[in-house]
Amino acid sequence: MTKQKIKVVISDLDGTLLNAHHKISEYTKTVFQELHNQNYLVIVATGRHHLDAMPLVESLGVPLYLVTSNGARIHSPTKELLFSVNMESDHVKSILSLDIDPEITTVLFRENVWQTNKHNEKLNSFQTELNYHPELVDFSTVEDLSAIKVFFTHEKHSKLLELRAQILEHHSDLFSHAFSLPICLEFMDKSVDKSVAIAKILEKENLIFEEAISFGDGFNDENMLKATGKGLVMGNAPDSLKNKLSHLEVILTNDNDGVAKHLHQEFLASSLLK
Structure with a gap:
């Protein structure tokens, strides 16, 4: 995987984009806005319900696909419901x-x-x-x-x-x-998983997993992290997940803006972003 190949940024919310106070930092917002300016596709994939997650991701200030309830719902950047499945x-x-x-x-x-x-x-x-x-x-x-x-x-x-x-x-x-x-x-x-929902989005956008980077901290992120061209495990993830995905890089914690700092360093270092 090369930096030039990455076209999609995928992130979990809790324990990943959100800090311990369940907020997205101003620095993270700035990084994602610059990613959008540079034409990266953004997908947020969370276990939260869409009514709960939407106000949080809106604060990023960029259009994005939203995967919620671990993949049971997909909403488009215009908030159109694209996919849903319930338990009987x-x-x-x-x-x-x-x-x-x-x-x-x-x-x-x-x-x-x-x-x-x-x-x-x-x-x-x-x-x-x-x-x-x-x-x-x-x-x-x-x-x-x-x-x-x-x-x-x-x-x-x-x-x-x-x-x-x-x-x-x-x-x-x-x-x-x-x-x-x-x-x-x-x-x-049984059909629900974040990675399955993300695959639907990538197909719609004519993209593939190898062109995506993903970030997560929970076992509901496991398949997503393994599927993408590069998967990053948060420093605050449980040791059991780090050990299971020992081949993946561990980055800074959510409280230290681990996602934003990695993206800034790897993809935006040459930009004017401060």
């Missing part, structure tokens, strides 16, 4: 009918709200502005459980590992899954 109600019900530890927070991503079995302040803190509203529900009373994705969160990673094993024991052929964070276990329709 019966499939979600088969998960929720399992004996899930009541300490675990369960969340269903619906089209306009996220439904949860309990209030979770840590989850609420991920939205600096409440664009995607929570709704407290008893899932046993909900008839239609079709969802964009279902995810579980708990401070103990070990509890989520046990839950993953429990779900996959019964339903390994129905879902794709990933840890977006060690404390967040997510399940989607």
Whole structure:
């Protein structure tokens, strides 16, 4: 891969473009605006819901493709919905009918709200502005459980590992899954993955993975990082991901503007960007 070959910049949001305060720095915005000026295609791929992610990426100030819910939705630079897929109600019900530890927070991503079995302040803190509203529900009373994705969160990673094993024991052929964070276990329709959604965008733009550079920090970024011409792992990524992708370069952390500094150094060093 050469610098001249790269035409596409792909980045995750949380733990990657966003700092610990869930904000995009002014420096990062400046770098991405210069990338746009130099005709790079920008794709942001996140586990967040599109209603939650859109205001965040708008602050970059550049047109971009937005992949959300780990690939279950694709929006164009003009916010047109290009692709969507949901989990079937019966499939979600088969998960929720399992004996899930009541300490675990369960969340269903619906089209306009996220439904949860309990209030979770840590989850609420991920939205600096409440664009995607929570709704407290008893899932046993909900008839239609079709969802964009279902995810579980708990401070103990070990509890989520046990839950993953429990779900996959019964339903390994129905879902794709990933840890977006060690404390967040997510399940989607089996066809859903960030890399699959990105492939659809690249095909639409007559581009290929070898012409893309990608950045991520979670296991939901793994296939994306492996597929692109160059994949970069964030310094704040869990050691388990760094070890699994040991052939990939590790860059600075999200709080140190790792994505922007790498892009500036590798692709914009000769520009007037300060």
